[in-house]
Amino acid sequence: MRIAFVGLGNMGAPMARNLLKAGHELHLFDLNTTVLAELAELGGQIALSPRDAAAQGDLVITMLPAAAHVRSVYLNEDGVLAGIRAGTPAVDCSTIDPQTARDISAAAAKQGIDLGDAPVSGGTGGAQAGTLTFMVGATPALFATLKPVLEQMGRNIVHCGEVGTGQIAKICNNLLLGISMIGVAEAMALGDALGIDTGVLAGIINSSTGRCWSSDTYNPWPGIVETAPASRGYSGGFGAELMLKDLGLATEAAKQARQPVVLGAVAQQLYQAMSLRGDGGLDFSAIVKAYQR
Numbered sequence: 528m529r530i531a532f533v534g535l536g537n538m539g540a541p542m543a544r545n546l547l548k549a550g551h552e553l554h555l556f557d558l559n560t561t562v563l564a565e566l567a568e569l570g571g572q573i574a575l576s577p578r579d580a581a582a583q584g585d586l587v588i589t590m591l592p593a594a595a596h597v598r599s600v601y602l603n604e605d606g607v608l609a610g611i612r613a614g615t616p617a618v619d620c621s622t623i624d625p626q627t628a629r630d631i632s633a634a635a636a637k638q639g640i641d642l643g644d645a646p647v648s649g650g651t652g653g654a655q656a657g658t659l660t661f662m663v664g665a666t667p668a669l670f671a672t673l674k675p676v677l678e679q680m681g682r683n684i685v686h687c688g689e690v691g692t693g694q695i696a697k698i699c700n701n702l703l704l705g706i707s708m709i710g711v712a713e714a715m716a717l718g719d720a721l722g723i724d725t726g727v728l729a730g731i732i733n734s735s736t737g738r739c740w741s742s743d744t745y746n747p748w749p750g751i752v753e754t755a756p757a758s759r760g761y762s763g764g765f766g767a768e769l770m771l772k773d774l775g776l777a778t779e780a781a782k783q784a785r786q787p788v789v790l791g792a793v794a795q796q797l798y799q800a801m802s803l804r805g806d807g808g809l810d811f812s813a814i815v816k817a818y819q820r
């Protein structure tokens with residue numbers, strides 16, 4: 528299949544590599560020419576703009592940092608919608624607010640383009656290994672078209688509902704993740720301060736009712752889970768700045784819906800303070816430092 532792929536950063540580049548490996552013809556665009564050159568060596572074709580890439584694709588995929596980038600890549604003069612042929616399916620995999628996802632999809636629909644949202648979880652490791660989870664907001668027909676291609680980059684491809692619902696699933700999950708990590712950090716630090724061995728405490732939590740992914744797979748206390756960022760100085764993993772971005776999306780969407788997210792707002796402030804301390808580049812589990820003596 529001829530696929531236009533725009534946005535080849537930490538996530539987009541390995542995703543595009545997996546599509547090249549699967550035998551697709553890729554038309555690539557990013558502002559970063561170094562990554563374009565790397566992917567051209569693997570057989571990708573470099574486009575001059577999002578419009579140029581889209582004009583050559585039978586499917587358009589985008590993977591951009593935030594809503595402003597998605598708007599400009601689709602709606603600008605040299606954007607995707609200026610080049611795409613009517614009837615070509617498109618999907619945006621960036622994590623953005625649900626309303627922008629709906630707005631861009633509505634603009635595309637005016638040109639006869641079915642555009643869905645499919646944000647991912649699984650991080651850069653999942654992007655490389657092709658094991659991402661895709662949360663897809665799309666018409667049933669678009670989902671059926673996208674699924675076989677997304678399966679070449681991911682393991683779980685879930686149809687969440689109409690356009691925008693992929694983004695809703697993603698921000699609700701990350702709202703909970705941001706909160707649960709702080710809960711685990713608080714409990715681990717309290718245990719340590721009161722004098723219990725933290726390994727024993729983690730073992731109890733993980734076989735009791737406090738257990739969650741943040742405690743048993745990604746524990747923020749160093750040395751508890753060998754493979755967790757906490758055991759390698761909080762490097763790699765899911766940066767606190769990205770968590771902060773996702774909590775911002777969740778609290779903003781909540782505001783629009785007049786829905787309270789009390790713990791989410793507190794969590795957002797704690798990660799904000801972490802960022803202010805200069806730790807925004809660390810994995811988000813380094814939030815535990817706020818509690819350590």
Ligand code: NAD
Binds near residue numbers: 534621649650
């Ligand atoms: P990134 O910043 O590494 O990559 C974004 C890419 O988009 C860059 O290469 C940049 O040059 C390109 N870009 C920006 N503006 C552009 C434009 N106008 N035209 C063309 N290219 C442009 O970001 P990432 O880590 O790949 O994340 C992408 C999205 O996926 C974000 O929305 C992020 O929240 C989400 N996400 C990231 C992770 C993660 O672990 N990194 C996990 C899940 C979801």
